[in-house]
Amino acid sequence: MVKINEIKVNLGNRSYPIYIGNDLFSSFEKLVEGFSNYSGLVVVTDNQVKKLINEKIFSLKKRCDKSVSIICLPPGENSKSFKYFEFLCEKILEKKIDRKTLLVCIGGGVIGDLVGLTASVLLRGVDFVQMPTTLLSQVDSSVGGKTAINSKFGKNLIGTFYQPKSVLISLNILKSLPYRQIICGYAEILKYSLISDNNFFLWLKKNGHKIITLEKTSLIHAIKKSCEIKSKIVSKDEKETGIREILNFGHTFGHAIESQTGFSKKILHGEAVFLGMFLAIKFSAFLSFGNEKMIENYEDHMKDLKIPFRLSDYNLRFTAKEFIKHLRFDKKVKNSKLKFILLEQYGKTLSYILYNEKLLIKFLEKNLE
């Protein structure tokens, strides 16, 4: 029996709990605060996840005396669009909802971001609960209240900050998750250790393989630790005006790689983050903030887990000039200066604004391997 773990995201009257357990679908009505006050539930999921949760929703319907309807969207990033945002709003409104309707979002980060945005604007705001079903969404996107859809000008450019009422993380649901997606979640777990907790990194060095093979005890520890780190940061800086930016560690370089490959399946977000973190660590050492030992440690861990971490592992080749062009697409570029989250040591970040682009060119010419 896996006991239910609880973490709190402290945001004053927008605070909420994150529960982590084996199968939280079966205790949904007990875990969602004020469940009896909701007039009805609208579950939003994607076609792939629906197959996994059909019976659980059916059982919830039987257990509670409320209307429970389900809306399905196509899986994949394309659903984070104006088209599906409109589709979803109209579908939900068709169900004659009121302000006491609870939206329940069951899926990965795509469904989470879209439903979060919808909840924040529908009837000027209805409550929603996150039930993340990918490792990445469990440790990252379901926590912190960033919602978004994409624009033709870039990813996540249209969105709100809107916190869920609770986050319910079930481990069982991960059994069907493809290995590539598990690895993507691990990228974010590793990121938390590198930016804020060297002991967690040392623990991951020993136990990383247990996480990517979904061994329950280690998985719970890693998810809990990751959610604790993220919720602590979000509690200090909900709207990313300061410290929350450290969560972008590895993402600026990673985003350039995703942008260069057209955000295609050639390299998934988490996979690009592994490459991005490696470049960020090397850039830290290149600028003499960090050291060579950090690079070695990272390489060893990647090799140990057989995780690709170099551009050549994906047969990708960029010139420094091309790479910088894609770095500039990142929306975090302010006043045309590039900004990087770097490491002084594992667990200690620094925010670096690049004033001398020649340095970056010199670095990239040697390190885009």
Ligand SMILES: NC(=O)c1ccc[n+]([C@@H]2O[C@H](COP(=O)([O-])OP(=O)(O)OC[C@H]3O[C@@H](n4cnc5c(N)ncnc54)[C@H](O)[C@@H]3O)[C@@H](O)[C@H]2O)c1
């Ligand atoms: N809001 C935030 O703070 C935040 C943070 C990080 C990422 N994101 C966003 O999250 C999105 C990526 O999320 P993701 O990686 O979860 O991708 P995703 O939501 O596209 O899910 C990946 C695939 O896995 C399938 N899937 C989901 N759960 C499954 C399960 N249990 N078993 C089998 N298949 C399953 C989905 O149908 C989908 O095809 C991106 O749009 C990104 O921008 C948001």
